[in-house]
Amino acid sequence: MSYTEELGIRAKAAEAAAAGASTLQKNNALAAISKALIANKELIIAENAKDIVNAKANGMTEAKQDRLKLDEKRIEGIAKGVDELIALADPIGEIIGGGCRPNGLQIIKTRVPLGVIGIIFESRPNVTVDAAALCLKSGNVVILKGGKEAINSNVCLGNIMRKAIEEAGLPADMIQVVDKTDRETTTELMRLNGYVDVIIPRGSANLIQAVVKNATVPVIETGAGNCHVYIDDSADLGMAVEITDNAKTQRPSVCNAIESLLVHKDIADKFLPLIAERFKQHDVKIYGCDKTISILGDTVEKSTETEYATEFNDFIIAVKVVDNIDEAIAHIRKYSTRHSECIVTSTLENAQKFQKQVDAAAVYVNASTRFTDGGEFGFGAEIGISTQKLHARGPMGLTELTTVKYLINGNGQIR
Amino acid sequence: MSYTEELGIRAKAAEAAAAGASTLQKNNALAAISKALIANKELIIAENAKDIVNAKANGMTEAKQDRLKLDEKRIEGIAKGVDELIALADPIGEIIGGGCRPNGLQIIKTRVPLGVIGIIFESRPNVTVDAAALCLKSGNVVILKGGKEAINSNVCLGNIMRKAIEEAGLPADMIQVVDKTDRETTTELMRLNGYVDVIIPRGSANLIQAVVKNATVPVIETGAGNCHVYIDDSADLGMAVEITDNAKTQRPSVCNAIESLLVHKDIADKFLPLIAERFKQHDVKIYGCDKTISILGDTVEKSTETEYATEFNDFIIAVKVVDNIDEAIAHIRKYSTRHSECIVTSTLENAQKFQKQVDAAAVYVNASTRFTDGGEFGFGAEIGISTQKLHARGPMGLTELTTVKYLINGNGQIR
CATH class of the missing domain: 3.40.605.10 (Aldehyde Dehydrogenase; Chain A, domain 1)
Structure with a gap:
């Protein structure tokens, strides 16, 4: 035996x-x-x-x-x-x-x-x-x-x-x-x-x-978490900064931290400098699309498919400027490990669309992805997070x- | 591709x-x-x-x-x-x-x-x-x-x-x-x-x-069903015959039909001839332990481990006379595919013990195992029976x- x-x-x-x-x-x-x-x-x-x-x-x-x-x-x-x-x-x-x-x-x-x-x-x-x-x-x-x-x-x-x-x-x-x-x-x-x-x-x-x-x-x-936050054009930008910062930097080594940030093109000019300023405090390394680089400058490294597909578990983020919510959802469907996904928006229609069309264990409207946790959900304890x-x-x-x-x-x- | x-x-x-x-x-x-x-x-x-x-x-x-x-x-x-x-x-x-x-x-x-x-x-x-x-x-x-x-x-x-x-x-x-x-x-x-x-x-x-x-x-x-009926010494023998016969012969090719029959030694002399008589009507081939053979005679073939472990899906059954409910439960734990198991008894204590200790998807007291089915459970339809x-x-x-x-x-x- x-x-x-x-x-x-x-x-x-x-x-x-x-x-x-x-x-x-x-x-x-x-x-x-x-x-x-x-x-x-x-x-x-x-x-x-x-x-x-x-x-x-x-x-x-x-x-x-x-x-x-x-x-x-x-x-x-x-x-x-x-x-x-x-x-x-x-x-x-x-x-x-x-x-x-x-x-x-x-x-x-x-x-x-x-x-x-x-x-x-x-x-x-x-x-x-x-x-x-x-x-x-x-x-x-x-x-x-x-x-x-x-x-x-x-x-x-x-x-x-x-x-x-x-x-x-x-x-x-x-x-x-x-x-x-x-x-x-x-x-x-x-x-x-x-x-x-x-x-x-x-x-x-x-x-x-x-x-x-x-x-x-x-x-x-359990546990694989390539999570995203999407900032809609109707988002409260103050709230968007707090949620994005929290979801990325509060504890980057865990699976419910975000790895990518998607930003609507109409607010990218305003929002990206705000979040970049905040990221600087934690030395977050930023990869980005061409538009991101054109807004934030040369400190941003060009993001390829690889970065969008990577769970960094570190002070690193991949940023993409998108044309609309549909492009954001399509990007998430392509790269997400279906763990936790978030939209920051003030438009009811977009909130509902995001929660309906994004396929993940937890889909957030206006809150940090860091809450996907047995304790935070009120289960008292957890053995892991099933993906x-x-x-x-x-x-x-x-x-x-x-x-x-x-x-x-x-x-x-x-x- | x-x-x-x-x-x-x-x-x-x-x-x-x-x-x-x-x-x-x-x-x-x-x-x-x-x-x-x-x-x-x-x-x-x-x-x-x-x-x-x-x-x-x-x-x-x-x-x-x-x-x-x-x-x-x-x-x-x-x-x-x-x-x-x-x-x-x-x-x-x-x-x-x-x-x-x-x-x-x-x-x-x-x-x-x-x-x-x-x-x-x-x-x-x-x-x-x-x-x-x-x-x-x-x-x-x-x-x-x-x-x-x-x-x-x-x-x-x-x-x-x-x-x-x-x-x-x-x-x-x-x-x-x-x-x-x-x-x-x-x-x-x-x-x-x-x-x-x-x-x-x-x-x-x-x-x-x-x-x-x-x-x-x-x-x-789905679907593997080595299911048992255990006839307790306190069983209503008329009910025991009906349930055993139904569970074996009503549709032997399906997974919720029984493959083995366990009988308490104190009622084996009375019960086995009754069920054997009924089985004769369907030409059910009987394998049995030595005690079964001593009661039913030479038409019964000796059952080995192989028969107790086989899902016949046919008019064939393996019979064992057991000393008590504990031996029955131990036998079931050893050979069951954990699909559907049944006790026929009139003793509350044994009914409860059987339902608690037998590990299966469906554990029956005084009813045929043939009811393990989406339609019979009231689900309206089923895609299969998970084991x-x-x-x-x-x-x-x-x-x-x-x-x-x-x-x-x-x-x-x-x-």
């Missing part, structure tokens, strides 16, 4: 207990995890230090080392995140619909866990705890495969959580951390049909594409980690 | 019109399809006759030839099925949820089409029309790839529908029928990421597994052919 198959068998063996656990049991287990994280702070920091030593030896950038690092404050933050899940409503057992059929059959549509969830992720070790806690609260079993650069941290966090939930009366195998770092193990995990019900990749576009290509288990794609259309679209909270089961009660009905 | 890529480009070009079509436009198009099918009866029968000639030449069984055949009555039935969709509620545009966030942002969760749906199916040409009509009503574009044995019928039906919807003012490319029959085209279709949003295979277990293995586009698995947990589980109606879109309205909100 292979290593991953063993993981799968253990996960499936824990499935019934996970699905049958009461909300109280699951909340107790979450509290136990949070407490154990705090109690084991020193151990976590010591194991994390090994990863940092390796990272330095391997020449990892300072920025990436910072994302990898766990200190007392960060561990407290992670534990607090687990505590916050306790207050959230348990989706399991919710009755979603149903009724009585003419023949007297009662059909009840109810919410049940997905089963076994595989999470494949990179670098930040906090994902290990966040994802495990969300899966636990939603009655799912989880197999976590993190990046090799965080292996010591991840295994340590996994062991602490396993011990904690076991002491709280749930099977330790509801949470398993893959302690191998080779590529073959990851590929096997994506192909564990019969054991794993869904794979959720979290990380770079490369990671996600590798999973989509190689998995035979159903996948939920596919199947199963879940947009921020995925606890509900998105469930499926349905029809309970059918009769008294001898036959066809 | 490849043949399939061209299909994909055409489909995407029709997507906005399909998504934006009003319910009235879509209903008019459905009425036009129905009318055109009736008006072109002779043409359809003539094209279908070519398929039947080929089928005979290739030695297809009479039963399969019958499934392939289209006559006047069947065409009228297909047209009637299209007409019936007109009366169903349009899921597109439904507001599913939302509200106002503390910062004043209004979030509206609304239902939109999936986009482009690829349907890969076998033999029966009525699927061409059924699937196309369901996709049309739900605002989706469809690419239909049927089996090579029905190619003349499928292409003919496709052309009639395309012409009809075009005359009704919608793009013909909302419905495309693949007119190539080679395996490469099918594989390419499953890998048309960026053009196709979901693939739904309909047909044999082999077809479905080939799609699951080779597709990179998200797949909804996976992601996106849709159980019968899939119009709603299951949709995804969501968040419309977010602000007045300058930033983070």
